[in-house]
Structures are given as C-alpha cells and as structure tokens.
Amino acid sequence: MRIAYSTGYWSAGPPKDALKAIRTAERLGYESVWTSEAYGSDAFTPLAWWGSRTSTIKLGTAIAQLSARPPAAAAMAAITLDHLSGGRFILGLGASGPQVVEGWYGQPYPKPLARTREYIGIVRDVLAREHPVTSAGPHYPLPYTGPDATNLGKPLKSTVHPLRANLPIYLAAEGPKNVALAGEIADGWIPFLLSRNALDEARTNLEAGFAVRAAERSPREDFEVILPMPVVPHPDVEAAADMVRPMLALYIGGMGAKGANFHRDVIDRLGYSAESDVIQELYLAGKKREAIAAVPTKLVEELALVGPPEKIRDELAVWEESVVTTFLVQGPSFALRTIRDVVQGGSISRAKLAALALAYKR
Structure with a gap:
C-alpha cells in the first residue's frame, strides 16, 4: 500500500510546520503531497511554494474546485506547475x-456530472495542444457567445507547450454515478468517507465507468485510487477515535445545507441515518462538542485506521485487496514515520507508540 501526505485545509492561516512535514514525508518515501481548498486558501499556490523546496515527491490538488476557475485557467495552472516541478x-x-458553489463562487450548481464531463474535456484539449480549443457548452462555451458577448472571441491554443500532454487528472467523487464517471474519464479517483464495508460497491461503480472508457484514456490497470484515510496509531482505540470524531461530525453535521449534504448521504448509505440525525441536529444547534461525542466508534473504525499497530495491520488486509492504491494521510511531522511504519509493516516499539500517544495528547 502506497502512502501520501495531505496538508489539509487552512484555518486562520497556513498549517503549522507544513513545509517541515512535507520535507519529512519526502524523506520517508511518501509518494505524493496534496493540498485542499474550500473558501479560503487556494490549492495551487501552496503547492508551488512548498513544492519548490522538494525534488521528488509528487504534487497534487485534493481537490481544486471546478467553480473556482474556468477550465482553461485550471489547465494553465496545471501546465505551469508541471513545468516548474x-x-x-x-x-x-x-x-x-x-x-460553496452558489454562495462563494456565485455560480449555479445543478448538473454537476455534466459540468464535470465538459470541464475535464476542455482541460484535456488544452493539454493536448492539437488545435485551438472550442467547446459547444452549454456550461463552458468557447468562444463565449452569450447575449452580452462582444462576438470578438476566437478559439485559442496555449502559448506554452505542456510538459506532459497526458498530465494525470483525478476526480473526487462520492455518489455512485460520480464514481462511475471517474472510471470513465479520469486517470484516478479520490474517494471520501469510503467505508471498508462499501468496497465491493466502489469496485462495481468503477467497473461501470471502465466499461465505457475511451480507448485513448490511460489503461485501466494504471488507474489510481487515492483515499483520504485517517491513520491514528494509539494504544487506546477510544482515544484514537476521539481524534477522528471532530472531522466526521463536521462533515455529517456542518457541511452543506440541511437536506443537501452529500457527505451525510454517504454516511446514510452506510446505515447510520439515525445517528446522523442526532449529529446534524446538535451541530446545527451550535452544540459541536455534543455532536462530536455522538459519532459512534463503530463508524470511525469503518472509515479510519485507529488503535494499536497490530489492530491497524489486521484491518489493512481488506484495504490491500480493494481498489485503493494509496492512503492519503494527515498528521504532524513527528507522527509521519510511525504512520508510515504502521501502514507499510515497519517495526513499532512500545516506547515509540507511547511517545506518540503522549505527543497527540499534548
């Protein structure tokens, strides 16, 4: 099982010691480092800044939001970062x-699958640089021909030659149709809240996309699945689960509008609708501490690797036989060696585990 590092979302400012953690991850053999964006920091700038201090680790956005920039702008940023790195x-x-799409970016949200397909098609055309890029729309027409157009726009081709015309594009997706779309048009899938009890369903959804995958796409055997996976080695399972509960409470109770929370929909499909009702009600009422406490340990264990190293290693077997190719983990720099050793089978002394538990507690 390969392992990657996530810098996570920024809060009031940059993650503390992010560069130290990234360079530690590179030294320890982590395959890639990934940044995120919501409605604060963007995903591309930190990669350029931190990536300039690295030499081998791959640099990815997990994820760049479609509505944050037109497809041509996303392709420009990708071409630029690929050259620089x-x-x-x-x-x-x-x-x-x-x-976020309508409240932050001021754009319509409907038809996300159609928008995604059209967006990635334009990005690939820019990267291919075979002809001036055009798109019939309806979401991203090129040239723009709306009622307020000057009608002076013309198809253009990137002035910069991409370093790689086949630069990999991964698609974040949670719902069954979105996952199938990733299998059809992308080079990789970034799942979220993927349960060890839903791995057969994930494979089925990907296979539906692979069945209609175009011949010119990268071979399906090269398709990557990079899973954000909390890994918390700790002598006590409940203490380890406590470190994951706040994240789950946020996504179940506080992300998205009530009745339109796609993260909660994933949890509901796992059979936790009643628990999700409680968590969401508490979270939206401002009772975050109670909402966090209401996240069941059983759910945490479906979505994360928590507890003593031997327990984590026993649970790894089901993941190693799944569609997942890489774990995307997050943690302070002092924990990255232990996380790597736990996931990849290195030795973990009791003294090291105790020291790590003490550091987490602080």
Whole structure:
C-alpha cells in the first residue's frame, strides 16, 4: 500500500510546520503531497511554494474546485506547475457542493456530472495542444457567445507547450454515478468517507465507468485510487477515535445545507441515518462538542485506521485487496514515520507508540 501526505485545509492561516512535514514525508518515501481548498486558501499556490523546496515527491490538488476557475485557467495552472516541478504535478478536481458553489463562487450548481464531463474535456484539449480549443457548452462555451458577448472571441491554443500532454487528472467523487464517471474519464479517483464495508460497491461503480472508457484514456490497470484515510496509531482505540470524531461530525453535521449534504448521504448509505440525525441536529444547534461525542466508534473504525499497530495491520488486509492504491494521510511531522511504519509493516516499539500517544495528547 502506497502512502501520501495531505496538508489539509487552512484555518486562520497556513498549517503549522507544513513545509517541515512535507520535507519529512519526502524523506520517508511518501509518494505524493496534496493540498485542499474550500473558501479560503487556494490549492495551487501552496503547492508551488512548498513544492519548490522538494525534488521528488509528487504534487497534487485534493481537490481544486471546478467553480473556482474556468477550465482553461485550471489547465494553465496545471501546465505551469508541471513545468516548474519537473513533471510531478497531478490535477485533482471536484464539483464541491451548492453552498460553496452558489454562495462563494456565485455560480449555479445543478448538473454537476455534466459540468464535470465538459470541464475535464476542455482541460484535456488544452493539454493536448492539437488545435485551438472550442467547446459547444452549454456550461463552458468557447468562444463565449452569450447575449452580452462582444462576438470578438476566437478559439485559442496555449502559448506554452505542456510538459506532459497526458498530465494525470483525478476526480473526487462520492455518489455512485460520480464514481462511475471517474472510471470513465479520469486517470484516478479520490474517494471520501469510503467505508471498508462499501468496497465491493466502489469496485462495481468503477467497473461501470471502465466499461465505457475511451480507448485513448490511460489503461485501466494504471488507474489510481487515492483515499483520504485517517491513520491514528494509539494504544487506546477510544482515544484514537476521539481524534477522528471532530472531522466526521463536521462533515455529517456542518457541511452543506440541511437536506443537501452529500457527505451525510454517504454516511446514510452506510446505515447510520439515525445517528446522523442526532449529529446534524446538535451541530446545527451550535452544540459541536455534543455532536462530536455522538459519532459512534463503530463508524470511525469503518472509515479510519485507529488503535494499536497490530489492530491497524489486521484491518489493512481488506484495504490491500480493494481498489485503493494509496492512503492519503494527515498528521504532524513527528507522527509521519510511525504512520508510515504502521501502514507499510515497519517495526513499532512500545516506547515509540507511547511517545506518540503522549505527543497527540499534548
């Protein structure tokens, strides 16, 4: 199982010691590092800044939101970062949700699958640089021909030659149709809240996309699945689960509008609708501490690797036999060696585990 590192979302400012953690991850053999964006920091700038201090680790966006920039702008950023990094960039894209798309970017959210297909098609045309780029729309028409158009626009081709015309594009997706779309048009899938009890369904959804995958796409055997996976080695399972509960409570209870929370929909499909009702009600009422406490340990264990190293290693077997190719983990720099050793079978002494538990507690 390969392992990658996520810098996570920024809060009031950059993640503390992010560069130290990234360089530690590179030294320890982590395959890639990934940045995120919501409605604060963007995903591309940190990769350029931190990536300039690295030399081998791959650089990916998990995820760049479609509505944050037109497809041509996303392609420009990808071409630029790929050149600057010497061919280490991976473009991870996702549709986000209606609260952010309409509330932050001021764009319509409907038809996310159709928008995604059209968006990635334009990005690939820019990267191919075979002809001036055009698109019939309806979501991203090129040239623009709306009622307020000057009618002076003309098809253009990138002035910069892409370093790689086949620069990899990964698609973030949670719903069955979105996952199938990733299998059809992308080079990789970035799932979220993927349960170890839903791995057969994930494979089925991907296979539906692979069945209609165009011949010119990268071979399906090269398709990557990079899974954001909390990994918390700790002598006590409940203490480890406590470190994951806040994230799950946020996504179940506080992300998206009530009745239109796609993250919660994933949890509901796992059979936790009643628990989700409680978490969401508490979270939206401002009772975040109670909402966090209401996240069941059983759910945490479906979605994360928590507890003593031997427990984590026993649970790894089901993941190693799944569609997942890489775990995307997050943690402080001091924990990255232990996380790597746990996931990849290195030795973990009791003293090291105790020291890590103490550091997490602080």
